[in-house]
Ligand SMILES: Nc1nc2c(ncn2[C@@H]2O[C@H](COP(=O)(O)OP(=O)(O)OP(=O)(O)O)[C@@H](O)[C@H]2O)c(=O)[nH]1
């Protein structure tokens with residue numbers, strides 16, 4: 106028997122609720138996509154697991170869905186896909202500019218890097234740009250703190266990238282050191298983990314879930330042969346609330362097209378660049394370059410500037426089409442968020 110979870114345990118928040126009309130509430134069931142299989146999709150709702158056969162869908166609906174999506178089900182079919190909080194995708198191979206979706210509606214990403222060989226501010230900045238571009242919130246998790254002789258120095262280097270960034274050093278093998286991260290995984294919060302191979306993502310995930318992933322209370326499925334397997338091992342319930350989305354695509358994600366994410370992750374440099382005398386300043390040797398001035402004054406770090414320019418060049422090579430499409434999607438999602446907070450203020454009578 107599949108365990109039943111409440112919508113909030115499955116990651117449902119007011120952001121999704123306010124997209125439903127009263128009428129829809131009477132005939133639709135909100136459900137979250139937990140697994141995509143060859144012939145069917147698995148959804149979870151507060152009524153349990155529901156399987157939708159791919160053959161019952163419009164072929165154009167399928168590629169636009171991804172794990173983590175919330176949809177409205179009506180009579181066992183997808184009525185519509187709800188607006189997303191965030192979306193991770195990559196450029197699909199091929200001539201045409203198209204996007205391959207990886208997962209949706211992740212609130213918090215644990216950008217995981219180890220405090221030994223893997224530690225690199227450039228890599229962390231790259232991940233920050235990706236997470237911001239997707240519309241999610243980053244938390245930097247520095248693993249293998251037990252193998253590092255100066256944890257505080259590394260933490261403050263990461264913190265210097267952004268004073269508001271949450272940075273946490275852990276020994277992922279010691280569950281006790283994950284208490285702070287666990288406290289952030291409350292009901293309604295969807296978390297994903299990203300980082301290079303070997304940094305300790307699986308160890309961290311096992312620690313957050315409390316047991317080995319294989320034996321957790323993750324959403325389970327009986328496969329056709331009657332065996333008990335996890336649903337593509339993508340959607341896991343975190344004890345005491347929250348959902349962990351763990352997809353292979355997320356683990357392999359490369360920085361592709363996220364110029365606006367780069368500019369957000371480097372808000373300090375981006376804002377300096379806006380103050381240069383010439384709008385097309387290349388920040389090399391032009392007169393009145395605010396970026397070069399900041400470098401000369403020591404308020405901007407040479408490494409950070411070099412990484413910013415490198416990431417922007419990568420964006421240019423990737424072309425702007427996808428970036429524009431994402432910007433459109435994001436502004437729509439911001440619109441929803443702001444109308445949501447307006448609705449909340451209204452409710453409170455402000
Ligand atoms: N000492 C120490 N070892 C750790 C820590 N976190 C992970 N490890 C070890 O590092 C190795 C790699 O950890 P994994 O959790 O498999 O790393 P991963 O990021 O999931 O790797 P991929 O599956 O390749 O993506 C394992 O031997 C872990 O036991 C830590 O905080 N401290």
Ligand SMILES: [Zn+2]
Pocket residue numbers: 378381382386387388389391393394395396397
């Ligand atoms: Zn300049």
